[in-house]
Amino acid sequence: MPQMSIAEALRQAIREEMARDATVFCLGEDIGVPGGFGGAFTVTLGLSDEFGHERILDTPISELGLTGIAVGAAMAGLRPIADVQYGDFLFLAMDQLANQAAKMTYMSGGTVKVPLVMRAPVGATARGSQHAQSLEAFFCHVPGLKVLAPSTAYDAKGLLKAAVRDDNPVIIFEHKLLYGSKGPRTEKGALSPIGEVPDEDYVVPIGQGIVRRAGRDVTIVGKLLTVYRALEAAAILAEEGVEAEVIDPRTLVPLDKRLILESVRKTGRLVIVEEDNLTGGWASDVAAIVAEEAFWWLDAPVKRVSAPDVPPPFAPPMEQLYVPSAQRVVAAVRSLL
């Protein structure tokens, strides 16, 4: 079975979906320009040679514009895969995503579909506050949007395919340090997980999480990069005789609540780790769900390990302090034992 990075897996997913369905097309900034990188992170590299510039559509620098085009195209019967170069730029497209795409099906009594996919890279990579945010929480909060967060190559291909085939607007968040992009787009400090990705067609169901590591003493839930921090923390804790169960929800909306609740009922302790700021974040939502639906099984308070309530810093040592590390997760778990 071929081994691929997440960027390669995403590329293969796009290629297969575009070959399968003529209504699928991509639009974004610099995704098909000759001699370009294939988007900011090489995901669309080479696709314009294969599918031409009408289906790999380069847009001007206008996130609001390109998202609006995607919404209109989706409503008219096409299946666009739009992307922004940095997730931080999604704020420019907020009205199109939150007020139009998310609500059109409801407001039309179900007669209008908006089957669009929006891909957005997130995460701090020493490029300053406006190029480093993890803003999944903003979109989890908009009813009508599905929100995905694949952290492995297998999940990236399977979830992107599922998103293209879903008739709802889906936002896929990808972590910049997990792409595994090569050449001039190699990220410093990247994790670049390489994994086995089947050559053939398959989907990962939306709304299904996965247990990355089984354990008995504490449940750690992470997303994107923090799944790996959680696994690192679990390895450290195992040496102390504490077996952590690490869960990767893969889909944020709709959340696989059952998986998380079953795990907490087993272990009695929960730590949620995210790269997002603490207040009003995703970890708070998961903590509230567990406090409501698994309260009687808790043996300790629920802990959130998040970035502090400041914009992501630019100076590398400050950024290291900001982003949750495996050690912070270990400390949080220890405080619950």
Next chain:
Amino acid sequence: MPTDVIVPPLGQTVDTLTFVSWYKQEGEAVRAGEPLFVVETDKATLDVEAPAGGVLRQVTARPGDEVAVLSVIAVIAGKAEGELEEFGGAHGSSEELRGNQDVSGAGEGPAQASGVQPSSPPRLLASPRARRLADRAGVPLQDVSPTGPEGAIVERDVRAYLGARGAEGEPAEPAITPVARRMAEEAGLDWHRLRGSGPAGRIVRGDVDRALTGTAPPAPATAAPGLAPADLLDTIPLRSVRAVIAQRMLQSHRETAPVTLTAEADAGRLVALRQDLRSRDLDVSYNDLLLAILARCLQEHPRLNASLVDDQIHLWRRVDIGLAVDTERGLLVPVVRDVAAQGLRQLARQTRLLAERARSGQLTPDELQGGTFTLTNLGMYGIDAFTPLVNLPETAILGVGRIKEQAVWVRDHVEGRPTVWLSLTFDHRLVDGGPAARFLQAVVRYVEEPHLLLA
């Protein structure tokens, strides 16, 4: 004037209730109308609200107590009265009051350390998981040593209490010897996970040694026969729902002369009927259809719709059928009243509602008695035939098995047909095999040809 907190009357035939737990502690502020404590009747758990606002005092009921209805189990004092009690009771200064407190065994929260409330007992910090286990196992939390974060009692502490308790109910000792504990802590070993090979399952030095060097413990030299306390997985008190079920099942077994008849019915038409109804958005279950069938059969065979009252067999005009529901707390049998007068849509709605309320513990005692027949269905668990016990004081009970495809002779060839086993247990004191068999025959006929219900 302090307000009495009384145990409310629930249901017409209930004299005592089981007290489950307090939502507030002695000395805590309480608002009028907020949930104050939980009680359990035979088969339902209910929250009781505070009758007034103030401070909770003179708490006498403890989890697990049987409390009489209308008895006083606490008072709610006004703020001023509370203050008077604090400083009027003991004559000494606040320091003396603090010194008189027994703080052993309970975690002291940070507020206590500042000495702000000298006379109320230190608040017990215990995790929900620990409380739940303690409540189910009847463990008094104030006797448990806490080892959890912030000085709280956590699950392992309650388990340690249960594991360390001697058979005669001596006060709990730590489940580990001091030497072993020190060794374990110095080595950074979590000793809660060790099996003790010492007396009463205590963890001894050798166990820690072996855990550190990774060898298995030896078989104890004087192995106690049977299971050691450390083998205890869980304890379920024989109280409330469980106790009632135990008593009633034994009574049925002892007092009736139960005979079970079984018959296999062709369910083809019944299955088709249900599918057709569901395709028209009428979501009926097989139980609903069986209730309708039973109502007709019981009207045609009134000897099976009867109860023994003193030494008379009372034949009832109305058909009220109890439907057995499996819930977390045990078997509950809510009664569907006047089944014969209801259409399928009504029956379906009722059974769904009753089952939900059974599972969430909301059934009132009146809903759980006064049936004339009972229906119990184990088909969803793959059971075919079984021998249900008569639900006294009724005469009979029908058990239903699974609907499964069988190879059946139809005239001159074999066909795959869905069939279902029906098991009728009847009390032979009250009715004989012949009439009971004819009743079951009628049930089989309506199951096989449900359209005859219209005839």
